[in-house]
Amino acid sequence: MNKQEMIYQVVSAIPHGMVCSYGEVAKxxxxxxxxxxxxxxxxxxxxxxxxxxxxxxNSQGKISFPFGSDSFIKQQEALRSEGILVNKGKVSMTKYFWRL
Incomplete structure (x- = not known):
């Protein structure tokens, strides 16, 4: 399995309504x-x-796209559709971080 496939596998396993940081996905x-x-x-x-x-x-729970950009809005809406509270582009890592 190559690096991309390993990353796809981890990201695909993140449960609905949870988030993970880029660094944690890599790990x-x-x-x-x-x-x-x-x-x-x-x-x-x-x-x-x-x-x-x-x-x-990102590791602080923030959406990494520029605030208000189309990609930012798309990600924020997708997270909210899963019941994740997004406030000013940030989610609570305490509440929504995917723990194994």
Whole structure:
């Protein structure tokens, strides 16, 4: 399995209504220190992918897209549709972080 497939596998396992950070996805994929690579991989998902990319946020629980951008709004709406409270582009990692 290549790096991208390992990342896809971890992100696909994030439960509905939960989030994970880029760094934690990298760690769980066996790629510690590859948080930016996880972001790059999520940004370049194959067209029509069903991988729940919107469940990945930065380590502070913030949406990483520029505030108010189309991508920011799309991610915020997707998170809210799963019952995740998003306030000013941030989610509570205490409440919504995916723990194993």
């Amino acid at each position: 769980r994929a066996g790629l510690p220190g590859y948080a930016r690579y996880v972001g790059h991989t999520m940004k370049n998902l194959p067209k029509g992918s069903r991988i729940p990319w919107h469940r990945v946020v």
